[in-house]
Amino acid sequence: MPEVKRVVQPVEVNYVCDKCGHGMMQKTSEMDAKTGEIEHKCVICDHVQIFKWVSYPRVEYIAESGDS
Ligand SMILES: [Zn+2]
Numbered sequence: 001m002p003e004v005k006r007v008v009q010p011v012e013v014n015y016v017c018d019k020c021g022h023g024m025m026q027k028t029s030e031m032d033a034k035t036g037e038i039e040h041k042c043v044i045c046d047h048v049q050i051f052k053w054v055s056y057p058r059v060e061y062i063a064e065s066g067d068s
Contacts, residue, residue, distance in 0.1 A: 008061040015056040017042035018049065027055040 017023040023044030031038045036053040 007064045009064050010059050010061055013056065013058050013060055015040070015051070017045060017047050019047035020045040023047075025049060025051075025056050031055070 015025040017025055020042060023042035025040040026043055027038055028041045028048075029039040031053070037050045038052070038055045040049050040051055040056060041047070042049075
């Protein structure tokens with residue numbers, strides 16, 4: 001396979017608190033290697049939520065517009 005390159009753009013992915021609807025969820029612990037669970041806490045109301053295999057905030061890369 002030849003090497004291929006394309007232009008991508010970083011986007012920040014955040015999760016807005018389910019409880020207060022205003023705060024962003026922030027990772028408060030490392031991922032549990034067995035279950036994939038990662039504890040997060042709302043920066044405003046301290047609501048705790050567990051996400052599996054994903055953490056917030058995180059950066060993802062998307063193709064620049066026109067490419068997809
Ligand atoms: Zn909240």
